[in-house]
Amino acid sequence: MSDRxxxxxxxxxxxxxxxRRAFKKNHIRNxxxxxxxxxxxxxxxxPEDGSEGLHPALVxxxxxxxxxxxxxxxxxxxDDERTCHLPVVVLTxxxxxxxxxxxxxxxxxxxxxxxxxxxxFVAAVNALGVYWxxxxxxxx
Amino acid sequence: MSTGTAGGRPRVEVGHEQLxxxxxxxxxxIYMRDADGRYLLVNHEYERLxxxxxxxxxxxxxxxxxxxxxxxxxxxxxxxxxxxxxPVQVEEEAPGEDGLxxxxxxxxxxxxxxxxxxxxxxxxxxxxxxxxAEEEVRRLNDELEMRVRQRTAELEASTRELxxxxxxxxxxxRAPLRSLEGFSQVLLEDYAEELDEDAQGYLRRIQANVGRMxxxxxxxxHLSRATRSQLRREHTDLSALAREVAHELxxxxxxxxxxxxxxxxxxxxxxxxxxxxxxxxxxxxxxxxTGHRSDxxxxxxxxxRDGVEIFSVRDNGAGFDMKYASKMFDPFQRLHAASxxxxxxxxxxxxxxxxxxxxxxxxxxxVPGEGATFLFSLTPSPADWEIR
Numbered sequence: 252m253s254d255r256x257x258x259x260x261x262x263x264x265x266x267x268x269x270x271r272r273a274f275k276k277n278h279i280r281n282x283x284x285x286x287x288x289x290x291x292x293x294x295x296x297x298p299e300d301g302s303e304g305l306h307p308a309l310v311x312x313x314x315x316x317x318x319x320x321x322x323x324x325x326x327x328x329x330d331d332e333r334t335c336h337l338p339v340v341v342l343t344x345x346x347x348x349x350x351x352x353x354x355x356x357x358x359x360x361x362x363x364x365x366x367x368x369x370x371x372f373v374a375a376v377n378a379l380g381v382y383w384x385x386x387x388x389x390x391x
Numbered sequence: 392m393s394t395g396t397a398g399g400r401p402r403v404e405v406g407h408e409q410l411x412x413x414x415x416x417x418x419x420x421i422y423m424r425d426a427d428g429r430y431l432l433v434n435h436e437y438e439r440l441x442x443x444x445x446x447x448x449x450x451x452x453x454x455x456x457x458x459x460x461x462x463x464x465x466x467x468x469x470x471x472x473x474x475x476x477x478p479v480q481v482e483e484e485a486p487g488e489d490g491l492x493x494x495x496x497x498x499x500x501x502x503x504x505x506x507x508x509x510x511x512x513x514x515x516x517x518x519x520x521x522x523x524a525e526e527e528v529r530r531l532n533d534e535l536e537m538r539v540r541q542r543t544a545e546l547e548a549s550t551r552e553l554x555x556x557x558x559x560x561x562x563x564x565r566a567p568l569r570s571l572e573g574f575s576q577v578l579l580e581d582y583a584e585e586l587d588e589d590a591q592g593y594l595r596r597i598q599a600n601v602g603r604m605x606x607x608x609x610x611x612x613h614l615s616r617a618t619r620s621q622l623r624r625e626h627t628d629l630s631a632l633a634r635e636v637a638h639e640l641x642x643x644x645x646x647x648x649x650x651x652x653x654x655x656x657x658x659x660x661x662x663x664x665x666x667x668x669x670x671x672x673x674x675x676x677x678x679x680x681t682g683h684r685s686d687x688x689x690x691x692x693x694x695x696r697d698g699v700e701i702f703s704v705r706d707n708g709a710g711f712d713m714k715y716a717s718k719m720f721d722p723f724q725r726l727h728a729a730s731x732x733x734x735x736x737x738x739x740x741x742x743x744x745x746x747x748x749x750x751x752x753x754x755x756x757x758v759p760g761e762g763a764t765f766l767f768s769l770t771p772s773p774a775d776w777e778i779r
Contacts, residue, residue, distance in 0.1 A: 367605040
């Protein structure tokens with residue numbers, strides 16, 4: 252399993268807590284770096300001085316974020332050669348079709364609507380973990 | 392007047408006075424001017440209209456009688472008729488008591504023996520009323536078009552607002568529900584030993600209500616989508632859609648046996664996504680309200696009344712009292728206690744909106760304890776027509 256950190260871009264402290272719990276329940280022990288808005292996420296991934304930034308195993312990206320929204324963060328990740336190959340899973344509360352379509356068009360690897368029921372979220376995180384963390388990139 | 396015969400036919404010679412009488416009794420304005428524009432003759436209507444007497448006019452030109460631009464125009468048209476040598480038809484304007492009047496005028500030259508035009512005759516008919524009516528129609532049309540544009544812009548703006556509202560509802564109202572649900576679950580898992588059975592039961596009640604609320608938010612979004620999404624009419628296979636929906640319903644409760652009777656060949660012109668929502672709700676209701684029956688049957692059909700195709704969904708479930716039939720298509724109306732049958736009360740409002748957007752109608756018939764029948768059309772019907 253990759254031991255690189257997971258970057259969780261999420262502005263709701265409650266969701267951060269529940270997501271951490273879902274990872275723990277799925278025995279995913281990667282460090283979790285939290286960015287609470289889009290600007291912070293970009294500062295981690297794409298330092299302005301052009302140096303190599305954080306190189307996470309997986310980016311979990313909420314769509315609706317303060318300052319720079321999730322879809323813009325995704326666009327900037329794909330536009331920069333330092334980050335263009337990072338696996339990015341877009342998380343959202345809504346199931347607006349336009350968000351789904353835009354996410355995939357911008358190069359999201361996956362799109363997950365955060366379920367209301369926590370047990371379902373744990374299951375979703377399990378599937379994400381197995382796919383993006385457990386299976387080596389070459390085998391995907 | 393003298394009468395004689397020529398070639399066996401009676402012949403009437405018409406003299407100057409008879410001709411004058413003729414032109415004096417028409418509502419057209421008639422006049423004759425010489426090649427230099429001096430009046431030779433005007434009829435009675437001309438005298439009346441311009442409050443002039445013919446003996447005063449003879450020898451004057453239009454430039455003595457009318458403002459210069461108008462006189463210039465008359466003279467120009469006279470010369471045009473002389474130059475062309477044939478009758479010409481023009482539109483002219485002349486001052487009247489209530490402003491400018493518009494005339495359609497026929498002008499033609501009179502020629503002497505050597506073919507030289509020595510005079511121009513004019514016959515002018517007042518078309519002001521017609522012009523004003525045309526102008527009014529044009530003005531009203533322009534106004535109407537402007538109002539349509541304005542209303543369309545307003546509607547588009549409110550649709551955009553509704554869109555933004557629905558988006559934020561779907562996003563922002565669900566987020567707190569996740570916290571409620573998630574942390575209730577945390578309490579149940581991490582504090583199971585400290586919480587007695589009652590406390591755990593209350594937490595489950597919280598979770599159940601959170602689930603209901605989430606379902607209501609989703610239904611509200613469907614309702615909003617049924618309103619704002621563009622309606623695309625295409626060939627829609629109702630039989631296939633109904634079978635898909637029935638199959639989905641059957642898998643949600645594998646323990647139940649419900650007989651779905653769906654004939655082949657039901658089709659219509661409509662929006663397949665929206666019609667699927669209609670069937671999801673109607674078949675879903677039928678499935679739900681037959682829950683207590685072991686011989687549950689849900690039947691889809693169609694019939695034609697007064698040339699309008701009507702589709703039906705019939706069940707032998709709980710039914711309802713007809714005195715509530717008019718209320719059931721309003722949002723959040725429920726005819727059964729939540730403990731008896733779950734639901735958000737929005738499903739039939741969604742159905743009603745989709746059918747109305749198609750130009751169709753829906754009605755519900757029910758008998759408590761015996762079942763319900765929903766009849767709906769998806770095409771515009773004749774005026775005053777109602778599904779019965």
